[in-house]
Amino acid sequence: MQYKMQAKNLNLYYGSKQALYNISLNVPTNKVVALIGPSGCGKSTFLKTLNRMNDLIESVHIDGDIFLDGNDIYAPDTDIVYLRKRVGMVFQRPNPFPMSIYENIAYGPRVHGLKNKNKLNEVVEKSLRSAALWDEVKDRLTDSAMGMSGGQQQRLCIARVLAVEPEVILMDEPCSALDPISTMKIEELVAELKKNYTIVMVTHNMQQAARVSDYTAFFLNGKLVEHDITDVIFTNPADKQTEDYISGRFG
Numbered sequence: 298m299q300y301k302m303q304a305k306n307l308n309l310y311y312g313s314k315q316a317l318y319n320i321s322l323n324v325p326t327n328k329v330v331a332l333i334g335p336s337g338c339g340k341s342t343f344l345k346t347l348n349r350m351n352d353l354i355e356s357v358h359i360d361g362d363i364f365l366d367g368n369d370i371y372a373p374d375t376d377i378v379y380l381r382k383r384v385g386m387v388f389q390r391p392n393p394f395p396m397s398i399y400e401n402i403a404y405g406p407r408v409h410g411l412k413n414k415n416k417l418n419e420v421v422e423k424s425l426r427s428a429a430l431w432d433e434v435k436d437r438l439t440d441s442a443m444g445m446s447g448g449q450q451q452r453l454c455i456a457r458v459l460a461v462e463p464e465v466i467l468m469d470e471p472c473s474a475l476d477p478i479s480t481m482k483i484e485e486l487v488a489e490l491k492k493n494y495t496i497v498m499v500t501h502n503m504q505q506a507a508r509v510s511d512y513t514a515f516f517l518n519g520k521l522v523e524h525d526i527t528d529v530i531f532t533n534p535a536d537k538q539t540e541d542y543i544s545g546r547f548g
């Protein structure tokens with residue numbers, strides 16, 4: 298199997314407090330990997346190590362390795378801006394920029410050097426189509442993104458990530474602020490996107506993990522208890538703690 302990303306013996310500390318213990322996890326290319334586990338177990342912390350978002354927190358110290366296409370993303374010569382273009386992120390709450398729908402999408406490609414107006418128009422349309430939003434917004438591209446519904450805003454944020462042509466998309470509970478219909482749309486979108494992208498998604502919702510992911514990793518107290526094909530995790534987990542969690546005995 299081809300792995301897009303690999304974590305090897307990863308430990309992470311917030312100051313003197315260890316939050317991740319010896320995590321090794323492979324993320325296969327063009328698959329969806331769900332990260333599940335009770336609140337505070339380290340899912341988001343792990344997710345953020347995959348595009349070095351934790352670098353923004355001063356007290357964080359990491360040892361171990363994370364590879365993207367076999368290259369160590371923590372190597373000193375890593376270009377972080379380029380890394381975050383390749384490994385994009387969608388957050389829990391939709392966070393559109395306070396500007397027009399068009400400008401939200403055009404912003405990233407412009408920062409990466411795209412100036413040609415026709416090309417920008419193409420990128421905006423393609424990204425909005427890929428995020429299943431084009432038909433809903435094509436007649437109001439100059440309207441403020443802040444006037445969209447929460448579900449539309451989240452798809453806009455996905456379109457914004459797609460506009461810079463990432464290879465991996467990290468999603469941190471992307472549906473937790475959304476209603477059931479919007480959630481369903483995002484889940485359908487994830488199924489579509491994995492044809493072209495590799496996706497790692499944190500979710501609190503076990504049905505969602507079962508529905509959308511190919512592989513599931515169960516975290517507990519900063520440790521990766523087990524990871525396997527999603528069907529196996531939900532029907533025949535190897536570890537008693539996984540079974541207790543997925544059957545709702547804690548968390």
Ligand SMILES: Nc1ncnc2c1ncn2[C@@H]1O[C@H](COP(=O)(O)OP(=O)(O)OP(=O)(O)O)[C@@H](O)[C@H]1O
Nearest residue numbers: 311316334335336337338339340341342343354501
């Ligand atoms: N910026 C920070 N500084 C210090 N400790 C932190 C910081 N962020 C997270 N932690 C701690 O690291 C541990 C893991 O937190 P993390 O947010 O990764 O868990 P989580 O599984 O994503 O939780 P949730 O499902 O509630 O979002 C927790 O004990 C948390 O308190």
